[in-house]
Amino acid sequence: MPVVAQIKQSNQSRHPLLLEQKYYRMTEGVYRFFRGTSFVFYQDFIQHFSTTDLTRVWGCGDLHLQNFGTYKADNRLVYFDLNDFDDAFLLPATWELSRMLVSILLAAEELALEPTEAKALLLAFLKSYTATLSAGKPTDIDRRSAEGLLKEFLENLEKRRRRDLIKERTLKSDEGRRLNVDHEKVMPILPQQYAKVKTMLENWHSQHPTPFYERICDIGIRVTGTASLGLERYVVLVESAKEKLYLLDLKEARQSTLAAFIQLPQPYWVSEAHRIVGIQSRVNNVLPTLLNPLVCESQSFVLKELQPEQDKFDFHYWDGELESLTSLVATLGTITASGHLRSAGRQGSSIADELIDFAHDTQWQRDLLAYCQDYPTKVHQDYFQFCEAFEEGLFDE
Incomplete structure (x- = not known):
């Protein structure tokens, strides 16, 4: 199915005026287009990624850089965690990780990073993710435990009233x-x-x-x-x-x-709504x-x-230092693995021991890296077709 038809199909029965705004926002750049087309992404993934993955994790279902963010809890502390669970589902871990890795590469493009620097970010995320799984112990991130760019981000948010x-x-x-x-x-x-x-x-x-x-x-x-x-x-x-x-x-x-x-x-x-709240309650600490x-x-x-403290982390906040960006991406890997461990063994999800074994398997990591490093080319092609169709008025119906 052509990408224009896929996008129309996945956006049926939405508020016409707001849908028009969504389509307009998706023309603003490749990364924003990617955020709005998870349906297209997963249709490609199921067709072209064939590595066996027997894990079952409770995932947010749309893992990308800007689905991490801050919020204030009842204890009045500001936390940084996954914060969008609209598509939350029980799924193989590689499905959850694939979208995250591609989002890192597309963000690296917007930040004008070199290919070697972008790959280093992917490896930092996977290293942190697998290390946290291997330890078998989830963690949570608040201002007291945050470091570097994330710590500064949280401190600025706490000043909001x-x-x-x-x-x-x-x-x-x-x-x-x-x-x-x-x-x-x-x-x-x-x-x-x-x-x-x-x-x-x-x-x-x-x-x-x-x-x-x-x-x-x-x-x-x-x-x-x-x-x-x-x-x-x-x-x-x-x-x-x-x-x-x-x-x-x-x-x-x-x-x-x-x-x-x-x-x-x-x-x-x-x-x-019970699905969304139920899964978020398992994944967030x-x-x-x-x-x-x-x-x-x-x-x-x-x-x-x-809340005034609620905000998605925007990678454009980056201070220009590769080390600080690498540290942030590694933290996101820790958060992702922690959510998978925290919700392990619940209604069909893999137990912690199975996730630890998964972390030690390097084959899926090599296969997933290869797939995700190639996929941005497809995103660019889809974005070009979408923008052409948008300019021709094919989304005005």
Whole structure:
């Protein structure tokens, strides 16, 4: 199937205006295009990577550099971990790692690194990943344990304040603060959508032992990201019993992209949102504040607090020193392996001993490196075809 048809197929039944924005953002560069086309990536992977991999890990399903990020937990510490589980699934480890390695190579292109430097980053990630698996002991990363570029990133985030985020995202009105509907981060919401979201949150609020907030002040359509643009997503302004304002993120959950490719038996989940929250609860050591699944008739949503400390790590923050970038990539390898170990032995996933044996096998590492080093050529070809089709108006339908 031509790549244009693949992209259209994987983006069916999305909000037309937001889907238009997604397609536009995907023209901005190869890496952003890659972020928005996991369906294409996995269709290629299942056809062309033939190395046997008997491992079963709980993975985020879309592992790339910008699906790592920060969040504040209930203990009020800021953590750095995997933070996007929309496509989370039980899958072979090589499926999870392949997308990460290709993302490193595409990021290295944007940073104008030499091929030898890019390969060094791949090896740093794999070395750290396999070393952590071999040790059989997961770890977590917060400001106290972070080093180098990541430590600086976390320290800067901790300087952000909730009141500044509220001022930035809201406006004063006669009825109190309301969301700033700027059409860039927040779009206006239709009355029927407002009523649906309000009812859903009120139902959850009435059943939750610690509901976090007292009343809903305003609701808008949230515009953010690349891969998820076009799904239903809302930002909600709420007030606590102590009259403090908070922002909540409510994101529609849909079937994992991997469901079309992975044949492994999966557990029963009450909803797609329960799948996302359930797997994240296994992989992360400490969870973001307020992470909950909500169900509304045939749809489900993931609820969490929208925090000033929450941010995806952007590789463009790089300070120009290869050593600091290598250290960061190695940390990502440790985090990935830690998630696999932390969730080992749960509902069909490999036990720790099996993952340790996997870490000692060098054949899959050689095969995966060879495949991933070749694959960026395909991404460039697909990106060129997509941009041509976009310019010709083939995505305007």
